[in-house]
Amino acid sequence: xxxxxxxxxxxxxxxxxxxxxxxxxxxxxxxxxxxxxxxxxxxxxxxxxxxxxxxxxxxxxxxxxxxxxxxxxxxxxxxxxxxxxxxxxxxxxxxxxxxxxxxxxxxxxxxxxxxxxxxxxxxxxxxxxxxxxxxxxxxxxxxxxxxxxxxxxxxxxxxxxxxxxxxxxxxxxxxxxxxxxxxxxxxxxxxxxxxxxxxxxxxxxxxxxxxxxxxxxxxxxxxxxxxxxxxxxxxxxxxxxxxxxxxxxxxxxxxxxxxxxxxxxxxxxxxxxxxxxxxxxxxxxxxxxxxxxxxxxxxxxxxxxxxxxxxxxxxxxxxxxxxxxxxxxxxxxxxxxxxxxxxxxxxxxxxxxxxxxxxxxxxxxxxxxxxxxxxxxxxxxxxxxxxxxxxxxxxxxxxxxxxxxxxxxxxxxxxxxxxxxxxxxxxxxxxxxxxxxxxxxxxxxxxxxxxxxxxxxxxxxxxxxxxxxxxxxxxxxxxxxxxxxxxxxxxxxxxxxxxxxxxxxxxxxxxxxxxxx
RNA sequence: GCCGCAUUCGUCUAGUUGGCCUAGGACGCAAGGUUUUCAUCCUUGAAAUCAGGGGUUCGAAUCCCCUAUGCGGUACCA
Numbered sequence: 001x002x003x004x005x006x007x008x009x010x011x012x013x014x015x016x017x018x019x020x021x022x023x024x025x026x027x028x029x030x031x032x033x034x035x036x037x038x039x040x041x042x043x044x045x046x047x048x049x050x051x052x053x054x055x056x057x058x059x060x061x062x063x064x065x066x067x068x069x070x071x072x073x074x075x076x077x078x079x080x081x082x083x084x085x086x087x088x089x090x091x092x093x094x095x096x097x098x099x100x101x102x103x104x105x106x107x108x109x110x111x112x113x114x115x116x117x118x119x120x121x122x123x124x125x126x127x128x129x130x131x132x133x134x135x136x137x138x139x140x141x142x143x144x145x146x147x148x149x150x151x152x153x154x155x156x157x158x159x160x161x162x163x164x165x166x167x168x169x170x171x172x173x174x175x176x177x178x179x180x181x182x183x184x185x186x187x188x189x190x191x192x193x194x195x196x197x198x199x200x201x202x203x204x205x206x207x208x209x210x211x212x213x214x215x216x217x218x219x220x221x222x223x224x225x226x227x228x229x230x231x232x233x234x235x236x237x238x239x240x241x242x243x244x245x246x247x248x249x250x251x252x253x254x255x256x257x258x259x260x261x262x263x264x265x266x267x268x269x270x271x272x273x274x275x276x277x278x279x280x281x282x283x284x285x286x287x288x289x290x291x292x293x294x295x296x297x298x299x300x301x302x303x304x305x306x307x308x309x310x311x312x313x314x315x316x317x318x319x320x321x322x323x324x325x326x327x328x329x330x331x332x333x334x335x336x337x338x339x340x341x342x343x344x345x346x347x348x349x350x351x352x353x354x355x356x357x358x359x360x361x362x363x364x365x366x367x368x369x370x371x372x373x374x375x376x377x378x379x380x381x382x383x384x385x386x387x388x389x390x391x392x393x394x395x396x397x398x399x400x401x402x403x404x405x406x407x408x409x410x411x412x413x414x415x416x417x418x419x420x421x422x423x424x425x426x427x428x429x430x431x432x433x434x435x436x437x438x439x440x441x442x443x444x445x446x447x448x449x450x451x452x453x454x455x456x457x458x459x460x461x462x463x464x465x466x467x468x469x470x471x472x473x474x475x476x477x478x479x480x481x482x483x484x485x486x487x488x489x490x491x492x493x494x495x496x497x498x499x500x501x502x503x504x505x506x507x508x509x510x511x512x513x514x515x516x517x
Numbered sequence: 518g519c520c521g522c523a524u525u526c527g528u529c530u531a532g533u534u535g536g537c538c539u540a541g542g543a544c545g546c547a548a549g550g551u552u553u554u555c556a557u558c559c560u561u562g563a564a565a566u567c568a569g570g571g572g573u574u575c576g577a578a579u580c581c582c583c584u585a586u587g588c589g590g591u592a593c594c595a
Contacts, residue, residue: 019595020594020595055595057594120592123593136518136519138519138591167593168593171593187522190521190522191521192520192521193520196519198591198592200592203593204593205593206593208593210593210594210595211594211595212595215595231522231523231588231589231590232589232595233590234521234522234589234590235520235521235522235589235590258522259588261588263528266587266588267588268589314543315529316529320531321531322541322542322543324529324542341529342524343522343523343524343587343588344523344589345528345529345530346529348528348529348544350528351529351543351545352544354543354544361557395556398555398557399556423554427554468553469553473553473554476553477554477555481554481555484554484555486554486555487555487556488553489553489554490553
């Protein structure tokens, strides 16, 4: 048996991400792709995007485009795939339809598979019959002899059925009582006995292969060296292992990733959880073409691609050091399959926010300003770029998402019309209006009109009148901002300008007086 | 039901050749500090008897067995 290390040394790894286009890509799927990508990059290998659309019933229009757009956004690049081609094209299984039949037939000819003519109705009936006896029906070594298939029918009967167009499937024929051993790079050795397994359908009556056949055939044809996929595939890996044996092919190395769990309770993270707990489960926003229902995405929620990638990478993997913030390049350097953990990881919204905050802080004021200008436009605000840039510089350290910029600085663009009641109650005294009027006058007269000179002028007023900062600053802030929040007040005054400041002070005095009669 | 996988602070995890672990870090939480406010930031703190029980050993989170719990699979879905 070759080890993972051997094959890495012998040849460059080829890995694939193989989603099925049945809807928007789940964030767990994004992580699976990410691990594949990191693995490929780390070892100088090839990363492939293959679309597994063998289930025509579940096909959702737009899903494939969504997948491609997701990785474009994340800047995770494929070397081969549906959208870019490659020497093993086509990469869409529906376009490889004719390939699979001959492999299924090879299996039948070599006694590794058989035709089965049992109708879905007959199978349902069989299952119900077993259920009545409190048993579970299993189309396998114990029951296949009593079913309608090429093992029980004569060759003549089988031929007649096929020639007259009777629908049939091809099932895998497990050898009796055979111990199947799978080596997993993350979990070690996994053993299962063949008599416990179902004779899985490999080829459906609609002329398409099932996942099991298509996946093995394509992985072999595309020279995939490592299959890195979700843990939900672990139970069917013995079948895949047997398939490689039946074809006399060298199997790839397997690595089954732990699941992404919902933040509360247990179980796989699902679409519903996102809506329920207020965070996206999808990388991009998705409008369901059927129900027209919209699900939120990380991109639209203001997450930065690299922050998402960093967070996702650490959900189930850890470099073993205390470093948590890692660029894509560092991730590639540090990544190793062996360090992937075995148990499922719960998604944590707070930590996701923290990651984004870390990455936002690395962005330049210029970049943030460009983004913010777009947001301002949506709020119908047309402000000079220079002004906006000054504001961004001031509030940058307070934000975790680009969208927070608006929340943190909207008072720069729109004068407050209401004032925090709590603060009024606590700070607004009888002499406040008079004091503020005097402050307004001082501000109007301050020259040069700069942060430091404003600071000096107001401080001087405060000491001269035997006051302390708190007595003036809180109400002044309330007048200008409407609440007890925001950056340095003198900076605010400086940016707002004397006229606007005086206007706001007067407005606050009259509004608050009115409301307190 | 059957089969498989997993189980260290609330969460993500370090720990992997048994001793340096009176179990480390991060998020979150609490307290204090900085500040004119809020946030940031800084400091400190609480927080896992390593699922439980048996072994093996001078010594186990680390090895073995059992139990429990959780999850995954059990489709002519992937």
